[in-house]
Amino acid sequence: MNKFTNLIIRDIRLAVRQGSAFTMTLSFFVVAVTLYPLGVGPELNILARIGPGVLWVGALLSCLLTLDRIFQADFEDGSLDQLMLGSLPIELMTLAKIIAHWLTSVVPLILITPILAVSLNMPADGIWVMMLALLVGSPVLSLIGAVGAGLTVGMRRGGVLLSLLVLPLYIPVLIFGVAAVEAAIAVLPMGPHILLLAGLSLGALVICPIAAAAALRLAVE
Amino acid sequence: MAVDLHKFANPARFLRITSAIFPWAAIVTVLLLAVGLYLALFASPEDYQQGATVRIMFVHVPAAWMAMSIYVMMAISSATGLIWKHPVADLSAKAAAPIGACFTFLALVTGSLWGQPMWGTFWVWDARLTSMLILFFLYLGYMAIWGSFDDQSKAGKAAAILVLIGAINVPIIKFSVDWWNTLHQPASVATMDGPKIHSSILTPLLVMGLAYTSLFLTIFIIRVKAEILGRRLRILRLAHVED
Amino acid sequence: MTRKRRRLYIVLSGMAVLAVAASLVLMSFEDSLVFFRSPSDLVEKPVPVGRNFRLGGLVEEGSVVKDGVEISFRVTDLVESVSVRYRGLVPDLFREGQGVVTEGQLTEDGTFVASSVLAKHDENYMPPEVAESLKAAGQWQPEDKK
């Protein structure tokens, strides 16, 4: 377990020291969300109506930007070979890297959401459900993303392919994530949606590291 | 079990068997398509609500069936490829993919043609149309990953991982999209109480389903053959370069 | 802890997590996911004016009034009903007795102003004469299905 947490800590430390990637994703998220009012028009009713969807899609795309870094840097400098050779099972190794990715690339997005939600005129009882839904559902983004990242690691133009592979698989999270927020706004029970998101996250937690590990074994061959 | 499968995995044997099947499959396809289209376009009655537009269904619904079942077939054959290291398994999944994509595309186009008179617009973000569209994206991703590897045996394994993850996701996607927007009629043929379609409409539908299946088999045989020969050609070329 | 045993623990905990995931999904079904509200829901738990939501039900028989591009009708679940106003084209399958899902918001006077209307068509395919004979025999009431 010690090796597992060590790897998470190392990846977080790398992200913090490199810093720029960190702030870039956040800025992308903010810019992408701000584009909507400019494109759709400033009418507050419309913004409130599309708010949950805009925030979820924004989070999805920002997450996508950082996915290829999960394994690519380690692949390029040979660290991946060494990680594959350690006594930590490869599935757990990938899980550690996925957790680090979620903590460094996705959690900051969740933290900044309330500010953006207010700017989109989202009602107050929608905002905290938005954060809850993101918190429960967003692990799926990192988990499924890691499978795509593992499959495309080492490719010259892997980023585009990665989006093509991963985005269709994100659809269930998007649908239930938005549904939870809309339910809360419409004073409908949002519990079932959150439970479903949690179920998706847990399911992906088991299946995705296995698939990503299989993909990495291919990549280092 | 594994031994039996490997007999078919031997390309020479596989090629011999498929060559024997091919002409029959082609003849059956032509006959079934002719009968099916005649029944669908001329012999079948109009629907009580939808009128003559219902005829689009005979092209649309079996295409949607094929789109789904080809994906399932690819997943099964990829799984055997991963487990039993079956040389033909990956190639057959690869060969099936573009055909599946074509059927998905056909289902999408005919679906939107049907949507125009029925729903008043060519495209609605209806649950089944949307999940067909996503299935189409999954096919595209699968074909793209084959194209992105230089090493064909690696490409096969990567594509197999992808199609299996996709296969786990397809029911979830389907379900989520259904909840998201249910406008499409519920399943009619495969329900617990038996088909809800009158036999005069059901028969041409099933004939068309069979025709599509045998059309798939015919094209599939040609494509698998081409894949195997292409792989051999590549190995021969490599040997030639090294001499 | 030997390596084999550790692997066993990993596999077991993986299966346990999958089981929890499955039960969460089943639980959410139990609570029945709601994607639209019926008129009865609306009476039970009112929605504030100006909130966007989906209202679903059957189009009440004899309630449809067309006035140029504006159409008004009542959506019912056979217990309660709500009047709906909508400007725009309705789909072909929109007719009395059919299921619809409308999206929009309530106004002060309790009317639902829809921004979109989706019609559901049923899963039956049959020639018109068969439908007629079924109706005649009283075996088929379109209102029953949704």
Added chain:
Amino acid sequence: MSLTAINLRCIRQDRLIFTDLGFSLKAGEILWVQGRNGAGKSSLLRMIAGLLKPVSGEIQWKGASVKEDPDGYQDQFRYIGHQEALKPVLSARENLQFWADFSGSHNVSAALKEFDLEKIADSPVGIMSAGQKKRTNLARLISSPAPLWILDEPISSLDTHYIELFKKQLEKHVAAGGMALLATHQDLNLPSVHKLDLDGPRGRNNE
């Protein structure tokens, strides 16, 4: 303690690299793998490290196939590849510390001393020269000791002084009963060396 390879066959991108390749290595021995570029030196080393699966053939550690206890075998060797596996934003010490923890050992300061890295140990790897990076990477052999060293071009970008230093470390390792699998272009004049020439009769040219 012994490492045996039997009838290894390597195919890369539908191309036969080598076949029927075998060797045996006992404690205190070094195997020097030679061959032209593309002869399969790196592939062979990666195969022994378990990163590449042989199409056929078997690798045995202490007489038992490594497939029987892959995790146990992984603790028995250190693999040094072409790339340095170092993170530019971390210092040499932090990098080594991470890899030492990852393989469950703690000799970082000793390793830094052995490879003459103490002065630069706390500056980020990103500003180091290629030779300094290589030495930091090689220091992993000391910080996380293992009986078998698998070394792919370990002396590239090292100057003569540090090549001697590396040779001394290698000799010490072998004298203490260690083993090494070494792929270099350059002859290091090491004692107790066996040669494996991949251009020879096992290579693809004779297929």
